[in-house]
Amino acid sequence: QQQVKQSPQSLIVQKGGISIINCAYENTAFDYFPWYQQFPGKGPALLIAIRPDVSEKKEGRFTISFNKSAKQFSLHIMDSQPGDSATYFCAASIVGYGNKLVFGAGTILRVKS
C-alpha cells in the first residue's frame, strides 16, 4: 500500500519558472510532512517541512502548501535555477517514538537554462 503518492514523476521547467510537485497521503494520523532533495550520488537532504497546524511555510524560494481536508501537500520552487535540478521526495510521518518516515516515489526535476 503506497501511503504517500507523489506526482509528477518528472518535470522540466525553464530557468526562472515555478516548479510544482504534489503529494497526497492516506493516513490521517500523519503529522509531519518534509520534503527532501537528492542529488546524484548523495543522500537525501531535508529541504523544508511542515506540521498540519499551518497551511503554508516558506523558506527562501521554497514553499510548502498544505491542505489538511484534502490530505494533500505540495512543494513550490520559485525562480527555479539549473542548480535545483535534482530528485525531490515528499514524505510523511507520525511524530513520536520511532518517527518512521514514509516517502513518495520521487520527482526528477530538470531546470533548463
Next chain:
Amino acid sequence: DTAVSQTPKYLVTQMGNDKSIKCEQNLGHDTMYWYKQDSKKFLKIMFSYNNKELIINETVPNRFSPKSPDKAHLNLHINSLELGDSAVYFCASGGSPGHYGYTFGSGTRLTVV
C-alpha cells in the same frame, strides 16, 4: 566534519557472501535508521534503533541484521547476499523531538554479482 558517515561507499560482492556496512553519526541524535533505495529510487525503511534499542523492523529478510553498539553507531550485516539485494543503502539519524527530519548519510551502493 561529516554528520552521518557510512562506510564503504561502494561494495561489489558475489552472491552468497556476507558483508557489513557501518554508520556513525556525530549529531547526538537518539534514533538511527537504515533505508533501502531501489533502482527506481524508491526509499523504504528497513530498521530503526532508539538509543541502542530496536524499535522498527519492517518486513525485511532475516539475512539482514542490524546492530547498534551505542547510540552513535548503527551497522548493517547482510548474510548470503542475493542479486535482489543490490541497491543503495542509506543510514540516517534524527526523528527526535526538535529534529523530526532525518539527516542521511551519503549511501552505500551495494552490487551483488
